[in-house]
Amino acid sequence: MFRPFSWPALALLCVVSVPAAAQTRQETLLTTDWKFTKGDVPEASQPDFKDAKWQTVSVPHDWAIYGPFDGNNDLQTVKIEQNQEQKATQKAGRTGGLPFIGTGWYRRQLTVPSFGPGKRAVLLFDGAMSDAHVFVNGKEVGAWPYGYNSFSCDITDALRPDGRNVLAVRLRNQPEASRWYPGAGLYRNVHLVVTQDVHVPVWGTYLTTPEINANSAKVKLRTKVETPGIAAQSLRLETEIRDAAGQVVATTTTTLAPPSGQEFEQNLVVPKPQLWSPETPVLYSASSKLYSGDVLKDEYRTSFGIRSFRFEANKGFSLNGQPRKFKGVCNHHDLGPLGAAVNTAALRRQLTLLKDLGCDAIRTTHNMPAPELVTLCDEMGFMLIVESFDEWKKPKVKNGYSQYFDAWSEKDLVNMVHHYRNNPSVIMWSIGNEVPDQWAPGGVAIAQRLQDIVHREDPTRPVTAGMDQFDAAVGNGFAALLDVPGFNYKPSRYPEARAKLPQGFMLGSETASTVSSRGVYKFPVELAKQKKYPDNQSSSYDLEACVWSQTPDEEFVQQDALPYLMGEFVWTGFDYLGEPTPYDEAWPSHSSYFGIMDLAGLPKDRYYLYRSRWNTASPTLHLLPHWTWPGREGQTTPVYCYTNYPSAELFVNGVSQGRQSKAPSDKLQTQFRLMWNDVKYAPGSIKVVAYDAAGKAVAEEEVRTAGQPHHLRLVADHNRLTADGQDLAYITARVEDAQGNLCPNATNQVQFTVRGQGRFRAVANGDATSLELFHQPRMHAFHGQLVATVQATTQAGSVEVKATAKGLPGAVLKLETGSASAPK
Numbered sequence: 001m002f003r004p005f006s007w008p009a010l011a012l013l014c015v016v017s018v019p020a021a022a023q024t025r026q027e028t029l030l031t032t033d034w035k036f037t038k039g040d041v042p043e044a045s046q047p048d049f050k051d052a053k054w055q056t057v058s059v060p061h062d063w064a065i066y067g068p069f070d071g072n073n074d075l076q077t078v079k080i081e082q083n084q085e086q087k088a089t090q091k092a093g094r095t096g097g098l099p100f101i102g103t104g105w106y107r108r109q110l111t112v113p114s115f116g117p118g119k120r121a122v123l124l125f126d127g128a129m130s131d132a133h134v135f136v137n138g139k140e141v142g143a144w145p146y147g148y149n150s151f152s153c154d155i156t157d158a159l160r161p162d163g164r165n166v167l168a169v170r171l172r173n174q175p176e177a178s179r180w181y182p183g184a185g186l187y188r189n190v191h192l193v194v195t196q197d198v199h200v201p202v203w204g205t206y207l208t209t210p211e212i213n214a215n216s217a218k219v220k221l222r223t224k225v226e227t228p229g230i231a232a233q234s235l236r237l238e239t240e241i242r243d244a245a246g247q248v249v250a251t252t253t254t255t256l257a258p259p260s261g262q263e264f265e266q267n268l269v270v271p272k273p274q275l276w277s278p279e280t281p282v283l284y285s286a287s288s289k290l291y292s293g294d295v296l297k298d299e300y301r302t303s304f305g306i307r308s309f310r311f312e313a314n315k316g317f318s319l320n321g322q323p324r325k326f327k328g329v330c331n332h333h334d335l336g337p338l339g340a341a342v343n344t345a346a347l348r349r350q351l352t353l354l355k356d357l358g359c360d361a362i363r364t365t366h367n368m369p370a371p372e373l374v375t376l377c378d379e380m381g382f383m384l385i386v387e388s389f390d391e392w393k394k395p396k397v398k399n400g401y402s403q404y405f406d407a408w409s410e411k412d413l414v415n416m417v418h419h420y421r422n423n424p425s426v427i428m429w430s431i432g433n434e435v436p437d438q439w440a441p442g443g444v445a446i447a448q449r450l451q452d453i454v455h456r457e458d459p460t461r462p463v464t465a466g467m468d469q470f471d472a473a474v475g476n477g478f479a480a481l482l483d484v485p486g487f488n489y490k491p492s493r494y495p496e497a498r499a500k501l502p503q504g505f506m507l508g509s510e511t512a513s514t515v516s517s518r519g520v521y522k523f524p525v526e527l528a529k530q531k532k533y534p535d536n537q538s539s540s541y542d543l544e545a546c547v548w549s550q551t552p553d554e555e556f557v558q559q560d561a562l563p564y565l566m567g568e569f570v571w572t573g574f575d576y577l578g579e580p581t582p583y584d585e586a587w588p589s590h591s592s593y594f595g596i597m598d599l600a601g602l603p604k605d606r607y608y609l610y611r612s613r614w615n616t617a618s619p620t621l622h623l624l625p626h627w628t629w630p631g632r633e634g635q636t637t638p639v640y641c642y643t644n645y646p647s648a649e650l651f652v653n654g655v656s657q658g659r660q661s662k663a664p665s666d667k668l669q670t671q672f673r674l675m676w677n678d679v680k681y682a683p684g685s686i687k688v689v690a691y692d693a694a695g696k697a698v699a700e701e702e703v704r705t706a707g708q709p710h711h712l713r714l715v716a717d718h719n720r721l722t723a724d725g726q727d728l729a730y731i732t733a734r735v736e737d738a739q740g741n742l743c744p745n746a747t748n749q750v751q752f753t754v755r756g757q758g759r760f761r762a763v764a765n766g767d768a769t770s771l772e773l774f775h776q777p778r779m780h781a782f783h784g785q786l787v788a789t790v791q792a793t794t795q796a797g798s799v800e801v802k803a804t805a806k807g808l809p810g811a812v813l814k815l816e817t818g819s820a821s822a823p824k
C-alpha cells in the first residue's frame, strides 16, 4: 500500500545544503519580496530605479493565471497540421485564453550572505517564462530564451562590495509561441548559491553505477572543480556514500595535483545494494568534501539510486532484470488553477493520484520539467522520459522554439542532461515531439546531431522522440536512428514498424487522446471522432477521440499482444490549460478534455479504466454513468463497469440485467470493459456484483439516484500540513442529497472562507468552459463537485475551512499545520 506520508522525511535527504557553520556553500531560495510589473520598463534594470509602486509578489509566480479569461487574449488564425486540418481557422483558448503574452519585469534587493573576497556567487533559475534577461546592479549577467530550461549566471563580478545589490529580470512572451498554456514569469524557483573560490560548480557531479549485482554496486563519481582566479593547489576530495537510513556504506579520498585537470574521478563500491524501482524507490547519497591544501572549500551532495535497465530486441524493456511495460502518462507542466507556478505539494498530490492509478512513468511533455518533479519521482518511484523540444528548425507555431533552435539547441540539451543525469527516475531522454523536421530535408541529420549530443553528455540512457509522421519517419531513416523509436497514436502500425526498423522494440510515446468531461454523458452512446456538442463538453463513456487519436482500448489490445511494445504514455494524466480540442474554435473553452483526471485533479471515469489494468495491488470496481436522469425514464441508458474482476452481474432496482465477462466480441471494448448497452433508465439504483476467476461473488458497487441538494460535504486529501508557507491541502466540496449521494447535476455556487494558519489559494471545478477565476474564493460546482486549494502559513496551528452555498447548510473542515516531520 502506498503511504504518501513517508515521503517528507526522504525529501530532506535530497536538499543540496550544508550546515551554515561550515561556511563552504550557502544556498538560498529567493522567494519573497519581489516587485513585479507587467509591461516593458527598460530602466528597471538599473539599481536606483523606483519600483515601490509595483506589485509585491512571491516566487514561484505566474503573472497570467489571475486572468481574466478572454478568447481575445490568445486568438490565433492557424492551420494545425498535426491535427490534419486542411485550412486555417481562428482559434481562441488554444493557449488557455489567459493574458500571458507581453513583457514583465521582476526586481528584488539581493543580499548575498557572507559574500566577500574569495567568494563566488551564482544565480540558478529553474525556469523563467520566457526570454529571460538577468541584471545585477544594472549589468546584464545572463540571458536564456527557452522558458522551460534551467540556467545559471555567475554574478560574482557584478556584486557591490557594500552588499547593496539589486537583481532585475526581464521576461517576454511572444504571441503564437506555444500550443498550450506556457505560464508567464518567474514560475519556478530562483536560487542564490554562494561558494568559496574553489568549488563544485552547478550540476558539477556525474554519478553512474556501471556494474550492479546482488553483492555489490560499483559507483563512479565524476566531480568537476572550479578554481577561478587562484593559483592551482593540490585538491583533495573526500566522498562518503550513505544509504537511505543515513549509514555510511562506502568512502574514498582522491587527490588531484595540478596540472592534471579539474575533474575528479572516484570509484566506490556499495555492498548489498538496495535497488531503485517504482515499487522500491530507495535512494543513496554521495557527500563530498573538497579541500584545497588543508582548507575545506566545499561540500556537495549528490542524491542517486542504484538500478539497471535494458532495452532488448524482441524482449523490450526490463528494470533490474525484470521485464515490464511502461504504464505511463504524458503531462504538461501546469498545475491547473495554480497555473505554471511550481509547488511541491501540488506535484506530490498529482503523483499520489497517479500512484493509486497504478501509473509508473511520466513523459514530461514537451519540455524540461521542474526539478521538484524529478526529485519527487526519485522519492516516490516514477520512471521519467525527460523531454526537450516540441519543435526544431521547422516551426509548428509562428514564434516558437524554431527561432532559437540553431543557436540554442545544444546548450539547452546540455543543461537538461547535466541537471538530471544523476536522478534514478530518469530512464530516457527525448529529443523532440512530433517535430515537423521528421519529414523535412535535413531532419534526419538534426536528429542524429541531437542524439549524439545527448550520448556525449550521458552515454548511460537511451534517446527517444515522439513520432507522428509514420511513413516519413520510418521511410527516411529518422525512426531507425533513434535508440528507442516512440510512436504517437499509431497502434495499428506497430507490427509494420517492427518489420521495418532495426531496434526490435518500440514505445507508444503518446497514446489514446480520448476526450471526456467529468460527469458528462451523452446519448445515444456511440464511438465518435471529433464529436462536438452545443455545451462544449465531451462524453464520459470514453468512446470519443480525435481524427488522429483513439479510444484507450485500441492501444490496450496492441500492448497486450505485442511483446516488443514497451508500454504506453497516455495523453494525458491531467487536463491542462489550453488545447481545448475538439473545441479549439468554439470559445469559451480554456482547457483540455484529454486528461484521465480533470483540471481540478478529480478522476474522470477513464481513471478507473486505466486503474483496472495498471493497479494490480488493489481491486477496481467502478460504474458509470451516474444514475440521476430525470426525464430519461424508460430510455436506453447504457451502463459500463470498469473493473479488474473478470465478470460481473448488473442489477437495476434489484432486477438482473445479466452477467457480462471480459471477452472478445465484434466490439473491441468488451475485452476491457463490462458493458450493458440496453439498460432502460428507471430511478433507484444500479448495482454490480463482481465475480472472481473462480466464479465467486467477491465485491459490489452501487450508484443511487440522488435527491435534491441537501448539504455540502468537504473532504481533504490530507488533514495535517507542514507550516512552511508552501504546503497545500486539496479540499473537495461535494453537493450531496440527504442520504449523502453526490448530486451529479448540481451547479451550486460555493463560497470558501479560510481562517487560522492557512489561506485560500485557488479553486477549480474541472469545467473547461468556465470563465470563473481560480483565485477568487467562489466557484460553481461542476457536476456536483469542485476542489479548493488551501495553503499553509509559516506558523503552526489550526486552519478552518468553511464552505457555504445559498440555501444549503455550510460545511466546516479543520486542518492542522505543524513541523515538517508531521505525518500527512
Ligand code: GAL
Pocket (backbone or CB within 6 Å): 082, 366, 433, 434, 468, 488, 510, 513, 546, 549, 571, 579
Ligand atoms: C499530439 C501532440 C500533443 C497533443 C496531442 C493532442 O499530436 O503531440 O502535444 O497536441 O496530440 O491529441
